[in-house]
Amino acid sequence: MFKTHNIKRAVKAWMGYGHLPPRVSDKLPGKDILVLAPHPDDEALGCGGSLLGLSSNQNACIVFLTDGGMGDPKGKYENIVLLRKKEAKSAWEKHDHCKLEFLGFPDGKLGENVEKAIEDISKLGKFDLILTTSPVDRHPDHRASAKIAVRLSKEWSASIWAYEVWTALPVSRVVDITERINQKISLIRHYKSQLDYQNLEHNLIGLNAYRSIDGGSNSGYMEGFLELSPEDIETFS
Helix, strand or coil: CCCHHHHHHHHHHHHHCCCCCCEEECCCCCCEEEEEECCCCHHHHHHHHHHCCCCCCCEEEEEEEECCCCCCCCCCCCCHHHHHHHHHHHHHCCCCCEEEEEEEECCCCHHHHHHHHHHHHHCCCCCCEEEEECCCCCCHHHHHHHHHHHHHHHHHCCEEEEECCCCCCCCCEEEECHHHHHHHHHHHHCCHHHHCCCCHHHHHHHHHHHHHHCCCCCCCCEEEEEEECHHHHHHHC
16 A cells, blocks of 8 residues: 555654544535545445535535446446446435536546546536545555545645545544434445445444544544645655
């Protein structure tokens, strides 16, 4: 995951966040929000509860970077790419504040398509907050998403918040989603093809419950984010 010469620097950067108490809020900041989802379901798992809490003057564009074609390792479905796209559309069809875009890069190959992804996303407009998977996530497409985020951040002077999927983070922000937890569960359940393989609902909702500690609560549910600078992402690359 790390280049050898960057290991000490990366660990130092990672540990540096540990003493900072996370800032708690009940909603995401910004007016125009870009959500980078390497695969259909990542956005629901990592930041779905926060997106469900957007106010009337906020808009989000969820960009599904890959086609999710590796999401059916046992070949249970006739066309997993088409199915995952349908699942994403079904999940968000009643949420007008979230626009969907599908770039369709091959699953597992996002790192080879970073430049084209940046070109395509740049045509969608300008955003002041970018939500992305993290540069230390164990999935290579998720790490590539973070690289895309930092390039776009430099172009727009946008903030970057990394959300958690496969790797927990030393979060600097938590958004209280307690009142929306049942809605988030419903959102996740739209991705039935992925729930057939893993109990993602249990995993991520459990993480959200744990994150309530960071919010100073012994109950409830929160989504955690790590605010990143371009320098942070370069450190972890």
